[in-house]
Amino acid sequence: MASTDTTTKAGAARTTRDDLAGLEAGLDALDAVQTHRTPVREVLVKKVLPPFLAVGLVLVAWQVLVAAKVTDETKLPALSAVWDSLADMWLAGTLLEVIWTSVSRGLLGFLLALAIGTPLGLLVARVKFVRAAIGPILQGLQSLPSVAWVPPAVLWFGLNDAMMYTVILLGAVPSIANGLVSGIDQVPPLFLRAGRTLGATGLRGARHVVMPAALPGYLAGLKQGWAFSWRSLMAAEIIASSPDLGLGLGQLLENGRNNIDLPGVFLAIILILVVGIAIDLLIFSPVERWVLRSRGLLVKS
Secondary structure: OHHHHHHHHHHHHHHHHHHHHHHHHHHHHHHOOOOOOOOHHHHHHHHHHHHHHHHHHHHHHHHHHHHOOOOOOOOOOOHHHHHHHHHHHHHHOOHHHHHHHHHHHHHHHHHHHHHHHHHHHHHHHHOHHHHHHHHHHHHHHHHOOHHHHHHHHHHHHOOOHHHHHHHHHHHHHHHHHHHHHHHHHOOOHHHHHHHHHOOOOHHHHHHHHHHHHOHHHHHHHHHHHHHHHHHHHHHHHHHOOOHHHOOOHHHHHHHHHHOOOHHHHHHHHHHHHHHHHHHHHHHHHHHHHHHHHHOOOOOOO
């Protein structure tokens, strides 16, 4: 009888171990993220082809409107006229120079805004008095149109690059800071308590616990900060154009308006749009995919 009980208990123990092993294997399977590379053909079909089709449809609709003479060419130029403006700038050697003038300003202004907005957002998120004091101000500054800062910036600094960077900072810093505050507010309190238990407090806790946990919200703030940087720069270049500042995309747009050159105006708009999209695709989208993949939220890369 004792032998039978022993055999029964041993069998039950083995069953329990097998069940636990199966459960552990199941949990491991859930945790495992498939990171196999997507075939190039599938990437082209799913990610590259749709934007090209959308752009193609817009161009076809544009050309149809021009061919049907829905409106006068002084209001909607033909695609060929815009292409001729692009070709003229390329042959004159000014196209890349104009683009680089604005891109270099925008990127440098964004990096300055990043250096200021990140510690400011961290301070607002972690210090209650600072949040109560300047948190509403940051929210208000974010909703203020960046074009409103151009006149005072011109009066403060004159028509120079300092004025441009001032407008960019006033437009981008609040977005970056508010994005980081939002990301930190969404960090589970358990993470913070675990970090304090392990000795991660102060700057160490901010570096190893708070910032990594708040990274998705922070990244969203960075993307919005770049958008505000680019918009602020274009507003400054359009309003405060001067030969001393060099020819950027905003100045190109304003020159087209002054010269009643509608193809040039549309060319400037298209270039501004293309640069903004290119920066997002080349810089922010890869970083966003890396963040999602590191958190197991992106099944295919």
